[in-house]
Amino acid sequence: MNKPSLKVAVGALELKNPVMTASGTFGYGQEYETYLDLNTLGAIVVKGISIKPRPGNPPPRVVETPSGMLNAIGLENVGVERFIDEKLPYLRKIESKVVVNILGDSIDDYRQLAETLDDVTGVHALEINISCPNVKKGGVAFGTVPKMANEVTKAVRNACRLPIILKLSPNVTNIVEIAKAVEEGGADAISLINTLLGMAIDIHARRPKLANIVGGLSGPAIKPVAIRMVWQVAQNVKIPVIGIGGITNAEDAIEFMLAGATAIEVGTANFINPHATIDIVNGISAFLEKYNYKSVDEIIGALDVS
Amino acid sequence: MALSSVQVAGEIIGVEKITHDIFRQTILAPEIAHQAVPGQFLMVRIGFELDPLLRRPFSIHQIREDEGTLQILFKVIGKGTRLLSQKREGETLDLLGPLGKGFNAQPDKNILVGGGIGVAPLLFLADWLANKNPGSASKILLGARTREEIEALTHDFAKITDDLLIATDDGSMGHHGFIPELLEKVQPCESKPLTVYSCGPYPMLKKVVTICRKKGWNAQVSLEAMMACGISACLGCAVKKAAGKSEKMSYLHVCKDGPVFHSEEVDWNE
Numbered sequence: 412m413n414k415p416s417l418k419v420a421v422g423a424l425e426l427k428n429p430v431m432t433a434s435g436t437f438g439y440g441q442e443y444e445t446y447l448d449l450n451t452l453g454a455i456v457v458k459g460i461s462i463k464p465r466p467g468n469p470p471p472r473v474v475e476t477p478s479g480m481l482n483a484i485g486l487e488n489v490g491v492e493r494f495i496d497e498k499l500p501y502l503r504k505i506e507s508k509v510v511v512n513i514l515g516d517s518i519d520d521y522r523q524l525a526e527t528l529d530d531v532t533g534v535h536a537l538e539i540n541i542s543c544p545n546v547k548k549g550g551v552a553f554g555t556v557p558k559m560a561n562e563v564t565k566a567v568r569n570a571c572r573l574p575i576i577l578k579l580s581p582n583v584t585n586i587v588e589i590a591k592a593v594e595e596g597g598a599d600a601i602s603l604i605n606t607l608l609g610m611a612i613d614i615h616a617r618r619p620k621l622a623n624i625v626g627g628l629s630g631p632a633i634k635p636v637a638i639r640m641v642w643q644v645a646q647n648v649k650i651p652v653i654g655i656g657g658i659t660n661a662e663d664a665i666e667f668m669l670a671g672a673t674a675i676e677v678g679t680a681n682f683i684n685p686h687a688t689i690d691i692v693n694g695i696s697a698f699l700e701k702y703n704y705k706s707v708d709e710i711i712g713a714l715d716v717s
Numbered sequence: 718m719a720l721s722s723v724q725v726a727g728e729i730i731g732v733e734k735i736t737h738d739i740f741r742q743t744i745l746a747p748e749i750a751h752q753a754v755p756g757q758f759l760m761v762r763i764g765f766e767l768d769p770l771l772r773r774p775f776s777i778h779q780i781r782e783d784e785g786t787l788q789i790l791f792k793v794i795g796k797g798t799r800l801l802s803q804k805r806e807g808e809t810l811d812l813l814g815p816l817g818k819g820f821n822a823q824p825d826k827n828i829l830v831g832g833g834i835g836v837a838p839l840l841f842l843a844d845w846l847a848n849k850n851p852g853s854a855s856k857i858l859l860g861a862r863t864r865e866e867i868e869a870l871t872h873d874f875a876k877i878t879d880d881l882l883i884a885t886d887d888g889s890m891g892h893h894g895f896i897p898e899l900l901e902k903v904q905p906c907e908s909k910p911l912t913v914y915s916c917g918p919y920p921m922l923k924k925v926v927t928i929c930r931k932k933g934w935n936a937q938v939s940l941e942a943m944m945a946c947g948i949s950a951c952l953g954c955a956v957k958k959a960a961g962k963s964e965k966m967s968y969l970h971v972c973k974d975g976p977v978f979h980s981e982e983v984d985w986n987e
Contacts, residue, residue, distance in 0.1 A: 436946075438950040467968060470968075472943070472955055477768055478770055659767065683771060
């Protein structure tokens with residue numbers, strides 16, 4: 412009996428399995444090479460890249476919270492030139508697809524990054540982080556206003572031929588509205604959710620635990636919010652949806668896929684269990700076998716709400 | 718070197734309660750014990766539940782290479798360490814290590830300076846230096862709040878050197894005062910270069926570095942930072958890099974560039 416097929420297509424991006432890494436949790440890939448065989452991943456989404464290198468925020472940058480953590484890393488990254496010269500060569504040797512997450516302060520930044528990465532060998536898709544503040548519009552995050560989300564998408568769409576995945580912020584009133592706006596702008600896929608804005612306080616020092624005061628919440632604590640948003644978005648767009656948010660094991664991943672996700676990203680779990688991704692690939696395979704599915708396609712959006 | 722770190726299951730084969738809130742565990746983990754150098758650390762998964770979520774960092778306190786064992790020495794400061802302190806012999810810990818850049822052992826005369834639970838990595842270092850340079854004894858200065866916190870550990874250090882000085886905040890053992898005061902009194906040695914290796918609370922390290930600068934001694938410090946992963950993925954454990962006037966501000970990472978740094982690499986002006 413053949414093993415069930417794990418192949419999925421996120422638009423034009425074909426993956427050998429639905430398991431991807433979440434940006435910011437897997438470095439540029441090589442950081443994990445002694446812990447797992449990187450070739451087993453569907454895709455590696457690297458740390459978010461900006462035009463110029465960014466040093467990141469002052470410490471403390473991370474703090475644990477119940478079943479989760481807050482981060483205010485500050486988008487520290489080596490910048491696009493050093494990424495291409497120093498980090499990409501290693502990734503080219505791996506079978507997994509490489510998705511470059513990009514971020515900017517203005518629409519023009521995103522356009523420029525998309526242009527720069529468009530013809531670079533070894534880059535298979537772009538994931539567009541629109542949780543960043545638009546400094547030209549008073550720091551309102553691109554991903555919180557449908558019109559801006561739409562404009563960023565159009566700018567990136569026109570600047571490159573690579574598959575583009577728009578990564579949505581959950582810190583909005585109406586996630587479906589934002590999803591439709593990026594679909595209209597030409598997104599090939601949507602990934603959600605990014606982190607939820609949160610805060611923690613040291614009561615003895617009477618100070619915030621993060622130097623940045625607020626940070627992004629990730630980990631199992633956010634999973635219910637993420638599943639709800641994936642389900643709502645998947646009901647309302649035609650393009651593929653990638654689910655992110657507190658996935659630690661195959662059961663979690665399957666929840667997202669039943670809710671409508673074609674693929675999933677594993678983030679915080681990598682810190683705790685460096686081979687979480689491969690455990691999840693194996694667990695999805697075991698689930699499919701148990702229920703006699705021939706292919707993982709059969710569970711995508713298969714949630715029964717009758 | 719960080720890139721040879723592994724994920725292994727280590728069986729707890731010994732548990733000692735040093736004080737009411739300081740514990741030492743001996744763990745069978747030959748793959749880590751055979752590679753580790755002083756100053757490196759482990760990321761320990763406390764349990765398999767989702768809370769506490771993250772691993773906790775612990776410096777490697779001692780190794781027995783022939784037995785394939787290592788030890789961690791820790792203080793209970795929160796729910797992670799509290800759960801860890803309740804573990805018994807026979808239980809298994811999920812370990813990542815050895816991680817980070819350890820102390821850079823020099824053939825110079827050396828002084829080891831430890832404060833509080835920061836003394837933990839210095840036992841491994843003291844042993845290492847004694848084996849590498851037999852006949853060249855380390856001077857070891859250890860500080861704690863009270864006699865209770867440090868007394869049991871002095872026996873281990875006393876096996877390696879006769880030149881051991883203690884300072885306690887309350888004067889219950891040794892010098893009544895702080896460790897930097899003892900370091901200040903040490904005479905500079907004209908004939909040989911001298912390296913100070915230090916680990917402890919940040920204010921102590923800052924004073925140690927100032928004294929070393931004045932006396933023309935090299936100093937290596939082991940730093941701590943809030944970290945989520947310990948394996949250079951999250952970028953949480955940032956410390957400010959010392960920068961020249963024209964250089965842009967940037968950060969070093971404790972888990973990858975450290976935890977041991979040469980004192981002049983770090984910006985102490987925070």
